[in-house]
Amino acid sequence: MGGDFAPEEIVKGVAAASLATAIECVLVGDEPRIQAVLDTLSYDPAHIRIHHAADAVGMQEAPREALRAKRDASIRVGASLVADGQADALVSAGNTGACLLACAREFRILKGVRKPGLASVYPRHTDLPGQDPLALLLDVGATVRCDAADLVQLAVMGSVWAHRVSRIARPRVGLLNMGAEPFRGGDVLAEAHERLTTLPAIDFVGNVEGSDVAKGRADVIVCEGLLGSVVLKFIEGITDVVNDVASHAVKQRFVWRLGMRLLSRGLREVAHFTEHAAYGGAPLLGFEQLLVKTHEHSRALAIANAVKLAAKTVREGVIAEIGAGLEGVRA
Amino acid sequence: MSAREERLGWVDALRVRRPRRRAAAALPPVVYRWDLDKTYLKSDFESLTKMMRVPFERAEDKIDEPGVVALMRALRAGARAEGRRILVYFVSASPPQIGRAIREKLALDGVEIDGIVFKDQLQHLVRGRFRFLREQIGFKLAELLKARLAAPAGAVEYLFGDDWESDSLCYSLYADVVAGRLDHQALGDILVRLRIDPARLVEIRGLARKIPTVDAVRRIFINLERRTPPGRFRNFGARLVPTFNYFQTALVLHEEGMVPLAAVVAVGHSLIDRATYTRAQLRNSLDDLVRRGHLRDDEPVLRRDLEESGVLPSTATQGSWTQRLWRRLRRRRPAPKPLPAKRPVVIDYPRLVDAWLASGGRPGEAAS
Numbered sequence: 001m002g003g004d005f006a007p008e009e010i011v012k013g014v015a016a017a018s019l020a021t022a023i024e025c026v027l028v029g030d031e032p033r034i035q036a037v038l039d040t041l042s043y044d045p046a047h048i049r050i051h052h053a054a055d056a057v058g059m060q061e062a063p064r065e066a067l068r069a070k071r072d073a074s075i076r077v078g079a080s081l082v083a084d085g086q087a088d089a090l091v092s093a094g095n096t097g098a099c100l101l102a103c104a105r106e107f108r109i110l111k112g113v114r115k116p117g118l119a120s121v122y123p124r125h126t127d128l129p130g131q132d133p134l135a136l137l138l139d140v141g142a143t144v145r146c147d148a149a150d151l152v153q154l155a156v157m158g159s160v161w162a163h164r165v166s167r168i169a170r171p172r173v174g175l176l177n178m179g180a181e182p183f184r185g186g187d188v189l190a191e192a193h194e195r196l197t198t199l200p201a202i203d204f205v206g207n208v209e210g211s212d213v214a215k216g217r218a219d220v221i222v223c224e225g226l227l228g229s230v231v232l233k234f235i236e237g238i239t240d241v242v243n244d245v246a247s248h249a250v251k252q253r254f255v256w257r258l259g260m261r262l263l264s265r266g267l268r269e270v271a272h273f274t275e276h277a278a279y280g281g282a283p284l285l286g287f288e289q290l291l292v293k294t295h296e297h298s299r300a301l302a303i304a305n306a307v308k309l310a311a312k313t314v315r316e317g318v319i320a321e322i323g324a325g326l327e328g329v330r331a
Numbered sequence: 332m333s334a335r336e337e338r339l340g341w342v343d344a345l346r347v348r349r350p351r352r353r354a355a356a357a358l359p360p361v362v363y364r365w366d367l368d369k370t371y372l373k374s375d376f377e378s379l380t381k382m383m384r385v386p387f388e389r390a391e392d393k394i395d396e397p398g399v400v401a402l403m404r405a406l407r408a409g410a411r412a413e414g415r416r417i418l419v420y421f422v423s424a425s426p427p428q429i430g431r432a433i434r435e436k437l438a439l440d441g442v443e444i445d446g447i448v449f450k451d452q453l454q455h456l457v458r459g460r461f462r463f464l465r466e467q468i469g470f471k472l473a474e475l476l477k478a479r480l481a482a483p484a485g486a487v488e489y490l491f492g493d494d495w496e497s498d499s500l501c502y503s504l505y506a507d508v509v510a511g512r513l514d515h516q517a518l519g520d521i522l523v524r525l526r527i528d529p530a531r532l533v534e535i536r537g538l539a540r541k542i543p544t545v546d547a548v549r550r551i552f553i554n555l556e557r558r559t560p561p562g563r564f565r566n567f568g569a570r571l572v573p574t575f576n577y578f579q580t581a582l583v584l585h586e587e588g589m590v591p592l593a594a595v596v597a598v599g600h601s602l603i604d605r606a607t608y609t610r611a612q613l614r615n616s617l618d619d620l621v622r623r624g625h626l627r628d629d630e631p632v633l634r635r636d637l638e639e640s641g642v643l644p645s646t647a648t649q650g651s652w653t654q655r656l657w658r659r660l661r662r663r664r665p666a667p668k669p670l671p672a673k674r675p676v677v678i679d680y681p682r683l684v685d686a687w688l689a690s691g692g693r694p695g696e697a698a699s
Contacts, residue, residue, distance in 0.1 A: 019558060024611060024612070024615070031622065035623070039560060039561055039562030039565075040560050040562045041560050042557075042558040042559065042560055043558065043560075044558065045575050045579075045615055045616050045618075045619030046575070046576070046608060046612035046613075046616055047612065048615060048619070049611075049614075049615050049618065050618070
């Protein structure tokens with residue numbers, strides 16, 4: 001029961017999923033509060049289970065201390081339910097640090113994985129016909145620093161995800177760097193580039209620069225968590241800047257206001273396309289179990305989409321395929 | 332031992348054979364009154380084309396709501412086993428022209444009924460009173476009151492409706508008129524505000540005066556076919572139970588002592604076999620009913636019995652014994668108990684009707 005709009009929006013999202021899909025959702029949190037929200041909604045009780053957890057980690061709390069102090073925190077209970085096999089995947093809009101820490105404690109890491117990675121989809125320009133309008137960026141915050149072997153593993157995991165979930169036949173994988181040349185970016189990135197070039201399992205397109213992130217050169221972009229988190233937040237920030245500029249323009253001149261009014265429908269479509277709610281959430285890859293982390297500001301639509309994404313991932317056997325893909329890297 | 336008894340196991344077979352023993356003399360007759368469309372039948376009124384098709388459907392084309400047939404059979408079997416007199420009636424606002432197909436459908440399903448009443452739409456059409464074609468409250472209330480006058484003395488009643496039309500309001504009005512909680516003047520005012528047929532209003536006033544006062548209606552079940560939020564029915568009081576499926580309805584009736592456990596098991600199996608429910612989904616339905624405060628007595632015992640009957644998934648077999656022990660130790664925290672449901676004292680009808688009219692007569696909206 002984490003996130004800025006919990007429990008109302010979380011429960012609304014799950015209620016919507018219960019009517020639209022056959023997915024069984026386990027809501028972990030304060031049972032009376034959850035039921036009080038459910039009472040006001042259309043839902044199908046056959047598809048909803050509630051597991052009581054008295055505590056929750058707040059968005060501003062320090063994850064480690066909070067998890068230590070709150071043994072009955074919903075994120076911790078949820079992660080243990082998944083670890084025990086009582087649920088197939090965990091979806092959370094809560095404190096990201098607490099989510100990652102709870103998963104690290106409860107989930108089993110895939111054989112050979114050194115560092116799990118948080119992957120996020122984002123909208124980008126398509127350069128090639130039939131290209132997916134969404135690209136995958138990983139890691140966006142599960143790690144801080146990575147070595148070359150970690151980056152290679154992230155590339156494999158991202159490639160498998162894009163192939164199975166985004167249905168890209170052979171995803172193009174790029175390494176985020178400060179230049180296109182293979183030797184750029186220091187020893188770690190140069191070694192990663194060399195190893196990725198020789199890896200037959202993935203379609204490596206070489207280094208991609210910051211200017212390529214929003215273009216269609218790569219379907220999967222690999223980087224360490226620090227860099228990925230900065231890039232993702234920058235992309236999110238652009239939407240706010242565009243909104244501010246548009247609001248400012250509207251106030252300045254009548255003609256501009258008229259122009260904005262004429263563009264409003266198109267802008268709404270662009271806003272919908274760039275809205276995080278439409279994509280579900282960011283999967284945490286590298287564990288035998290799955291976490292789909294949604295934005296802290298997630299509302300019902302985002303939660304429902306995250307639930308669908310998690311179900312699709314489980315149904316498609318993506319985690320097992322990632323494990324098999326990583327076996328190939330080790331071999 | 333029958334095939335079903337074999338499936339239930341010997342413990343439940345005994346329960347099937349020996350329902351709760353009571354002195355037959357102490358058991359009053361029981362009357363079950365059912366709505367037809369969306370309660371018994373999965374009628375499709377979503378478009379005009381589909382609505383026009385309904386009168387021409389044959390019995391074998393009509394589809395019953397999942398679990399309803401098993402429940403109706405179990406109600407009769409349960410009453411017979413207890414030596415209690417049972418009467419089953421349908422009151423439907425559908426035209427009498429579909430009566431033959433409905434009777435054939437009931438016969439196909441093996442459901443015995445004691446009467447069925449349809450709304451004569453023709454008189455409204457002939458007189459050009461089109462506004463009253465869709466009016467249900469006046470028609471149903473009048474028919475229910477007439478039927479009450481004809482019911483055996485001391486009979487208790489259970490009413491079954493749905494969330495598509497006005498069943499929640501209509502049944503509650505009926506229950507409170509029969510119980511004497513709603514005086515004739517107040518009833519008249521409500522019906523005038525609901526703009527029912529004036530001829531019906533006179534008839535209802537007359538019938539209400541004749542009705543002997545007795546708190547006969549035990550429960551009103553509203554089948555949430557439209558998935559109306561259950562909280563919207565809270566102002567109708569605990570007498571009205573909104574249920575999402577007939578497994579939930581059977582559970583409440585079992586708690587009321589109206590059907591044996593075998594009936595709940597039969598409805599559960601019917602949902603599993605015919606409506607693609609899983610055991611886990613039935614468990615979730617039971618949990619939902621408990622959380623909403625509609626089930627209280629012996630719930631852990633009931634749960635264990637249903638697990639043993641194969642209707643609910645067994646909790647004893649999830650994981651290895653070490654995992655189960657670990658789980659118990661780690662998660663042995665009490666979930667809050669639901670508050671006991673309170674019997675309605677007085678329903679605030681003027682407020683309900685205000686909300687009802689404001690919502691354009693959509694069910695459940697009236698209670699919000």
